[in-house]
Amino acid sequence: MKKLALITIGAITILTILVITYLQYTQIKPAITIESVNFTEKDHLIHIIIQGKNSTACPTLKVRVTDPSGGSVVIDASYVGSSGGFSHWKTEPFPITSEGLHNVTVYDRDGNVLWSGGLKIYDDPEIKSVSYAVAGGGLRFSVDAEDFSGIRHCILTLGDVNY
Structure with missing residues (x-):
């Protein structure tokens, strides 16, 4: 009885391995x-x-x-x-x-x-024009620039200071 059970378990194991191997090799590959x-x-x-x-x-x-x-x-x-x-x-x-x-x-x-x-x-913004005016003892800059997603901020660098 034990011998028959071992043979059955062995046969089931071998069949399972064969089925898994077959399914892996016949699996449809993406075209x-x-x-x-x-x-x-x-x-x-x-x-x-x-x-x-x-x-x-x-x-x-x-x-x-x-x-x-x-x-x-x-x-x-x-x-x-x-x-x-x-x-x-x-x-x-x-x-x-x-x-x-x-x-x-x-x-x-x-x-x-x-x-x-x-x-x-990312795109490359294009600066159309830069102008400035003296206002209230300082300078006021106006930058006209565009890119396809919009520009929120412009940084003006004078010397080593960003504005």
Whole structure:
């Protein structure tokens, strides 16, 4: 009786190991693998560019962009072609209303996460004009500057002192 129990336990153990091994090797691998996610900025609008390997005919990917304040937008990235063995998807231009680390998640058409990470989006502010006037025994400066997410403060440095 003990011998039969040991044989049964051994057989169950071996079958369990075989089933687990079989499931691991036959597991469906993702057909799309993302290699990189980057962005370009033009005219205060952002395009996200996704590069990856694609063995499917997936025409679009979903992209969720969450800004530093917690607001998010979901946009489509359309397939734009392939080169050098990589497929490329690109979003339509969309506005970014704040600077900083934006969390980006890329999904396939079934809603599976293909890539998740952060993109640091900062722009270069442009100073339009600087003027000054003598007022009340001191100087008053006026700076006209802009960037796509808005400017809250300007720092004026005279000598080694910031104002």
